[in-house]
Amino acid sequence: MKRVLYWVLVLACLGGVLTGGYMTGSQLLAYRAAGQAYEELSGYISSTAAEDASETQGTSSGSERVLPAGVRVDFDGLSEVNPQVVGWIFGPDTVISYPIVQGEDNTYYLHRLFTGESNGSGCIFLDAACAGDFSGDHSIIYGHHMKNGTMFASLGEYASQDYYESHPYFQLSTPQGDWRVDVFSAYVADVGQEAWQIELGEEEERQEWIRQVSARSAVQCHTAPEEGERILTLSTCSYEFADARFVVHGVMRPWK
Template sequence: MKFFKRTRYSYILLLGGSLFVLGYTSVLIAQWFDDTNKLEVIIKETRSTALSDSNFATKFSTKQIRTVSPYLNVDFLKLQSRNEEIVAWIKIPLVHLDIPIVQTTDNSFYLTHDLDRQKNKLGWVFVDTRSNIEHMGLNTTLYGHNAMNQQMFGSLKKLLSLTEGYSEDEELIQFTTEYHEMVFRICSVYVTDSQDWEYVQSSFMNDASKSSFIRMIREKNQVALFAANSLSIQDKFLTLSTCYGPAGTAKRLVVQAKLIMKNS
């Protein structure tokens, strides 16, 4: 009799535990959908208010540079009326990334907050606190979550599977700040360890350290399409960093691009 009582008690505990886990999981899923929907609304609103109609073309060609402006025209006054920490806009047509970028004094803040500074597990894309967005040095770093729905930096992993079938126009990144309108060309895409801090380096003591950084960009590249780019210590680089793999992973996906055009 005691055996059956213990069995029934164990069954009740197991059932209760299962229901708790199911309920908790449901709450997390609902929160994820809510966070996703909020970001989608923010993205649509900022695109419609801060970008001119000419910016909505999905592609532009380096062959048309003489007749068609390749730069993004961004209304930062409108953007900063929403959040004064908005400092740039990035567009990568190849992976459908087209959003404003923020920078604050705490690199951890936008890991858990959206563009409106509201709590959101998907966060927002932000510039490293060590990077000077007005006077960009050799390397400027951006961080963003690897969102499952392709938001933020979730679509960057597509770059790992690019083949030679793509043209050089597919490698371009439009990047506009309050001070400059710029175009970068992707020159390196790779997966590295979370303890690898070399790729986010922002200050360089001498030409030797700069040369080491350039060599690292070349050697770590894992996509043949980007291997032909010529790089030098006179170049300026934009580095995009995100997680690679499941939540809590120790891997990082890195995309690096060099400046090829600038409209001061």
């Protein structure tokens, strides 16, 4: 399992290694195509004022979910484009606002857009071994570190305390419900570390895992997972050393 995960993480960064420090004309065209594709998908989300969202929370029907910060996601519409959609990740005041898919393996969406078209930007995708409804103890989503700053490139900003203070959480919307993902650790990791451990074991083992990943954090966070709370990890490539990754761990808490 660890060997399979190693190659998934290596392949996820292969595009960045091959492109070096510059972008060719074809790469620029690919970036443009990806940008247009994801811009079109933004038509499946809408913003509402926080006060409007608080009035309607708990009254939405069907597969439209309303987050208190004002993002509504039309999962019925998205599933018609791609039935493998499992959620939407949104970072307030960041470029991160993308659908999340889950394939049968962890390679299919590395270089395919949400629509299935071949493109180096790929998709934000949930680990194939995780529960598709994010009900497991630890869910992991991957995204490329694109040179134009898109996808999960901005995760590395969490190495700054100031950035964390102004971006302490993400929003996760799923067909089953909506979550505030409070960041409790962010750091550069090696693929050999336990950051991507999906099964955390019994509570004592889980608390030890939380202690270890929290101790590695590059920033001082103001929250920590409590017993029974689920964890979401966002993972992308980083280039401090061979096989470096930047991971952001967050605790999932229902919107109230």
